[in-house]
Amino acid sequence: MVKKSASARRPLAKVSRKDSILLFKQLKNRPVAKSKAFLEQLVSRRKNIGGRYYPKLSQEIIALLKDAEKNAEAKGMDPERLFVKTAKVSKIFKFYLPKSRFSHRGKIAKICDLNVEVEER
Numbered sequence: 010m011v012k013k014s015a016s017a018r019r020p021l022a023k024v025s026r027k028d029s030i031l032l033f034k035q036l037k038n039r040p041v042a043k044s045k046a047f048l049e050q051l052v053s054r055r056k057n058i059g060g061r062y063y064p065k066l067s068q069e070i071i072a073l074l075k076d077a078e079k080n081a082e083a084k085g086m087d088p089e090r091l092f093v094k095t096a097k098v099s100k101i102f103k104f105y106l107p108k109s110r111f112s113h114r115g116k117i118a119k120i121c122d123l124n125v126e127v128e129e130r
Contacts, residue, residue: 013086014094014128017077024066026098026121031058032066033096041091041127045074069123077127086129094128 022029035058036044048067050056078088099122105115 012128012130013081013084014126015077015081015084015086016124016126017073017080018125019069019073019123021101021120022069022123023118023120024069024123025119026100028063028066029070029098029121029123032063032070033098036070036093036096039093041074041078041093042089044093045071048074070125073123073125074127077125081127081129090129091127092130093125095124095126097124098122099124 035047039047047056048071051058051062051067052064052071054062054064074093078091081091082088101120101122103120104118106118108115
């Protein structure tokens with residue numbers, strides 16, 4: 010049987026790379042529906058990972074999973090049988106956010122590239 014797969018990407022996500030790696034480890038090899046439910050519980054603060062909720066990152070990943078799910082539907086896959094195959098985070102570049110009146114130096118922006126690939130099982 011040939012496994013079908015679809016992917017989605019967020020090239021300039023303004024989220025932390027370290028937190029993204031931690032959260033993607035929780036989502037690998039899980040059904041997409043359960044992954045989205047888990048992330049929605051993090052956003053609504055019903056579940057936590059190590060005492061933290063990661064609401065901004067969770068919303069970004071939910072949107073990414075929805076995009077991957079739509080891409081899979083366009084390829085003719087069944088959305089109920091989709092699993093998260095791979096979830097990668099790549100560091101893109103650093104830049105300083107502008108200075109404010111109170112800080113002499115700007116703040117380093119957190120920007121990374123998020124990739125998710127789903128497959129039908």
